[in-house]
Amino acid sequence: MVEIRLEKVKARITEGKFLEDITLEIARDQHWAVVGANGSGKSAMGKLLCNGLPVLSGTSRVPVRSAYVSFEKIDEILEVERYNDDSDFLGYVTEGTRVDRFILAGTDADEARLAELAQELGFTKILERGIKFLSTGEMRKALICKALLQDPELLVLDEPFDGLDRDSSAVLKQLISSCIERGTQVVLLLNRFSEIVAETTHIAYIKECRIFMSGEREEMLASEALRRFHAFHYTLPAVLPEVDTARSVPPLVPGEPLIDMKNVSVRYGEKQILRGVTWTVREGEHWKISGPNGSGKSTLLSLISGDNPQAYANDISLFGRKKGSGESVWDIKKRIGLVSTSLQQEYRVAGTVKVAVISGMYDSIGMYSQYTLRQQEIALEWLDILHMGHRRDHAFRDLSYGEQRLVLLARAMVKQPDLLILDEPCQGLDDVNREMVLKLIDHLGRTGDTQILYVNHNFDDRIPCITNSMELVPAAGGGYTAAIG
Missing domain, CATH: 3.40.50.300 (P-loop containing nucleotide triphosphate hydrolases)
Structure with a gap:
């Protein structure tokens, strides 16, 4: 029937x-x-x-x-x-x-x-x-x-x-x-x-x-x-797009770790999330972060990106400066590109795909000032690399979930940041786009100056340039702690 x-x-x-x-x-x-x-x-x-x-x-x-x-x-x-x-x-x-x-x-x-x-x-x-x-x-x-x-x-x-x-x-x-x-x-x-x-x-x-x-x-x-x-056909760009020099940041101090966490703990009320996490990311390292659902991976990343106030109650140094020593959240964001489910949930403002990518240069959700012609050109180059150029003038909110994820990847890469945080970057992507994104991330990690933090559950989604690993595992007394591989 x-x-x-x-x-x-x-x-x-x-x-x-x-x-x-x-x-x-x-x-x-x-x-x-x-x-x-x-x-x-x-x-x-x-x-x-x-x-x-x-x-x-x-x-x-x-x-x-x-x-x-x-x-x-x-x-x-x-x-x-x-x-x-x-x-x-x-x-x-x-x-x-x-x-x-x-x-x-x-x-x-x-x-x-x-x-x-x-x-x-x-x-x-x-x-x-x-x-x-x-x-x-x-x-x-x-x-x-x-x-x-x-x-x-x-x-x-x-x-x-x-x-x-x-x-x-x-x-x-x-x-x-x-x-x-x-x-x-x-x-x-x-x-x-x-x-x-x-x-x-x-x-x-x-x-x-x-x-x-x-x-x-x-x-x-x-x-x-x-x-x-359904076969995959993708050619990596011979050269990555230029960086907008008007928005560039001073170079990092050579030899200083990008991230240095010592005995970091986070709890919400009675719920212990992280306990005693000690972890250092040194110059030139790319890291994979793993752990079961609910282990605190996204919480850990929010301590880095500047969105978690508990970062200031812990011993955390970013880009050579201790958190809470006078730097602003925006000073930190200038050095970071981010893709995550929570960012995609928050990116609800009206605007075109092109503007969404350009906003990555300003670390904002939406644009609130006039962008330059050169910034527009760089954004369109990244959209073309990710095969989204044909959607440049479409409303971001009208795209499918997977298409939005591709645009946010372009937004995160557009300034080729010192640190690229990818929290489940392939979530919502089909087989073809997933392989394209993984190859592009590996290309950026090998040829650029960007270091990568990569959170992923799918063991098939490997990025060859990533050779360091940190797994969140149950800690004695509750919550999760870091096991460095």
């Missing part, structure tokens, strides 16, 4: 952008993966299946009870949480909305059912924390848990494995299997063929907002035409 039927559907994604001529039938016993490049229309396809897009023409029959979990949904929730945050007004950090209250809100489930599902998902310990303190992976689990408590007929998961460590990915795969066993129909929206789960019966490949190919799993995976179409 066909449960989902789309016939010649045209649906509006944004003003001037549409899903076109979508024809698809999904039987009750089928579980699909929709795969495609960044900006191809995968997320829009997920919304269409959950009755979340206006259908302009054609026939659409989709389940009444459905749930859609995506990066964008997380961004919307955290934006509301930031709007309601009273921490600045009160003078101390508030808990905000607790995880258990967030999950139960709008559902008919009780705390016993939540406790049972949280145990299955392996995140019982975070139920009493505020959602604004969750890692990317923890927030993903909370959203999936909330969706499942609504007992959907159809569960659509948009890039469910991005940002999850290996153990969490294994738990999520088991949860997807359990959902299917209980009778929930599952559709996965994926950038990577490698993330297709065993229960997937059919695959649709989407390109330019149309279904390019679809069919049974094995037939699609064996398709020579699909492999040729």
Whole structure:
């Protein structure tokens, strides 16, 4: 029996952008993966299946009870949480909305059912924390848990494995299997063929907002035409773009460590995050930072980037100066380029892709002064390197999640900073763009003067120039500490 039927559907994604001529039938016993490049229309396809897009023409029959979990949904929730945050007004950090209250809100489930599902998902310990303190992976689990408590007929998961460590990915795969066993129909929206789960019966490949190919799993995976179409072709730039000399900073003192942390600890209320972290990044070193979801990787990076006030209560020196010795946050930011999920969540101002890249030269979210013609030329060179030049005049907020990530990578690299902090830089990227970005980061690390800090969960995403490693591991007494490899 066909449960989902789309016939010649045209649906509006944004003003001037549409899903076109979508024809698809999904039987009750089928579980699909929709795969495609960044900006191809995968997320829009997920919304269409959950009755979340206006259908302009054609026939659409989709389940009444459905749930859609995506990066964008997380961004919307955290934006509301930031709007309601009273921490600045009160003078101390508030808990905000607790995880258990967030999950139960709008559902008919009780705390016993939540406790049972949280145990299955392996995140019982975070139920009493505020959602604004969750890692990317923890927030993903909370959203999936909330969706499942609504007992959907159809569960659509948009890039469910991005940002999850290996153990969490294994738990999520088991949860997807359990959902299917209980009778929930599952559709996965994926950038990577490698993330297709065993229960997937059919695959649709989407390109330019149309279904390019679809069919049974094995037939699609064996398709020579699909492999040729999805092949990687990228040439590294012979020379990196110039740096805007008008915004350059004085050279670093030779021999001084870029980062020197001694016995650093961070806690929020009763929750210990980091404990006794001692770590030095010397001139010329590139580092990989690893650890499970919730171990404090993003907290560690925020101590460096200047966004965490607890940095001033610890013994931390950056670029040869002790934190709190008179330097401003902006003095630090001038030497740093940053890509992270939290930055992408915060970059909500209006403006074009081109302006978003130029803002990296000013370390601002948006532009509030006139930029120069030379700055524009440099920004456009970086966009061309990342194959985003054709989107230069589009609104940043209208891009897909993966396209936004590419623009923020250009923004971080545009000034070729002394320190490039990459917190899950490939999150949301398809196979082709991921390989392009990894090759470009390695090229920058080998040929430029930039040193790299790289946080990543996917063991396939390797950068050859990175030879140093630091792993956050459980510390005696609680929290996590550094194990240097």
